[in-house]
Amino acid sequence: MRFDDIPGQQGVKDLLQAGYASGKIAHALLLSGPEGCGKLPLALAYASLLLCHQPIHNDACGTCPACLKVSKLVHPDLHFVFPVVNQGGDSDKNTTDHWIQDFRRAFLEQPHMELEDWRLAMNADHRQANISRAECYQILSKLGLSAFEGRYKVVILWLAEFLGDAGNLLLKILEEPPDQTVFILATAEPEQILTTIRSRARSIRVGPMDSESIRLALLEMDVQEQRAAMAALACEGNFHKALSMMNQEPFENSVRWTGFMRLAYSGQHSEAIKWVNQNSELGREALKSLLDYGLQVLRECYLYREIQRDPRSLREDEKEFVYKFSPFVSALALTAMQSALEKAAYRMERNGHIRLVLHNLYFDLQEALSSEKRRMAKASVSTARRLPKESMLQFPTR
Numbered sequence: 001m002r003f004d005d006i007p008g009q010q011g012v013k014d015l016l017q018a019g020y021a022s023g024k025i026a027h028a029l030l031l032s033g034p035e036g037c038g039k040l041p042l043a044l045a046y047a048s049l050l051l052c053h054q055p056i057h058n059d060a061c062g063t064c065p066a067c068l069k070v071s072k073l074v075h076p077d078l079h080f081v082f083p084v085v086n087q088g089g090d091s092d093k094n095t096t097d098h099w100i101q102d103f104r105r106a107f108l109e110q111p112h113m114e115l116e117d118w119r120l121a122m123n124a125d126h127r128q129a130n131i132s133r134a135e136c137y138q139i140l141s142k143l144g145l146s147a148f149e150g151r152y153k154v155v156i157l158w159l160a161e162f163l164g165d166a167g168n169l170l171l172k173i174l175e176e177p178p179d180q181t182v183f184i185l186a187t188a189e190p191e192q193i194l195t196t197i198r199s200r201a202r203s204i205r206v207g208p209m210d211s212e213s214i215r216l217a218l219l220e221m222d223v224q225e226q227r228a229a230m231a232a233l234a235c236e237g238n239f240h241k242a243l244s245m246m247n248q249e250p251f252e253n254s255v256r257w258t259g260f261m262r263l264a265y266s267g268q269h270s271e272a273i274k275w276v277n278q279n280s281e282l283g284r285e286a287l288k289s290l291l292d293y294g295l296q297v298l299r300e301c302y303l304y305r306e307i308q309r310d311p312r313s314l315r316e317d318e319k320e321f322v323y324k325f326s327p328f329v330s331a332l333a334l335t336a337m338q339s340a341l342e343k344a345a346y347r348m349e350r351n352g353h354i355r356l357v358l359h360n361l362y363f364d365l366q367e368a369l370s371s372e373k374r375r376m377a378k379a380s381v382s383t384a385r386r387l388p389k390e391s392m393l394q395f396p397t398r
């Protein structure tokens, strides 16, 4: 993994590379930033640079024996600490060493993986994951050995927020690390990390990825142009989310969403129940992606209504939906529908009953649209503005 392989984040790359070039290597770094900003790949690119035999322009070369080992996550001087499922009493199983093969597989499949992918890879279900005391003891004993290849020893502590009180065991080594030892902590929730640990690390804030870098990265992966543009806008700087969108069949979300909105608009309860029953089988990830998609389309409707912004990144059938639906997406309606979608996504993430979540979402959207229709009817009396007829709302169907 080289810095050059990671989309965007030029500011963070510059900071890390300048630190390396100056020769003043911080013994502990804390990379904090939201999901999908590229923390883990950035940590690995920095580790590659430290371990590379012949760096080029302050980036790893990508081809020397050290780089090849790092790229497979098998370099003997590169250690990982990450949360693992607690399997109960047997402490050996509650450590990274027990899970490292699964971790390598998951990472090589998707270097931008996040906690939910890792939990899936571990079959974690509802079980807790954490970084145990046994893990901390293990890392201390590994760092007691000298570096195999004579350069740095690097520890990547991924999802460091899971460290909890076990982190106390690492305070001393973070304060006075052995020579040539570098800790790279990556976290989405820095405030969950013990202050005593945070204060011992150089903190680098990683912001959301910029949408243009995401769009270009998707194009490089041969994603079709419009689809790349749409995902780059909708993912809100979360590259992980953009990649999951690529795993969805492109037309599915649009067909499902327009169908659902048509039912909410016309208040067809019995049809809505059928829709919910059919679609609740999709699984949480697909449904969360549908909700994200829905929110993005509603925002496009609002922008078209208010400032006539043409939804250029959308396909023709999606544009048609935006043109026809935008009269109903006032600021008030958008706020109500947005909070309904966010509430549904929140409940889904917390393992709420899917059918119930979708039913409630349907009623919330229906209520938001009915209120909007009432407001429009009132306004049409005072301003003689005509309410669009329901027959005009022929949503695109496939």
Ligand SMILES: [Zn+2]
Pocket (backbone or CB within 6 Å): 051, 052, 053, 054, 055, 060, 061, 062, 063, 064, 065, 066, 067
């Ligand atoms: Zn190299």
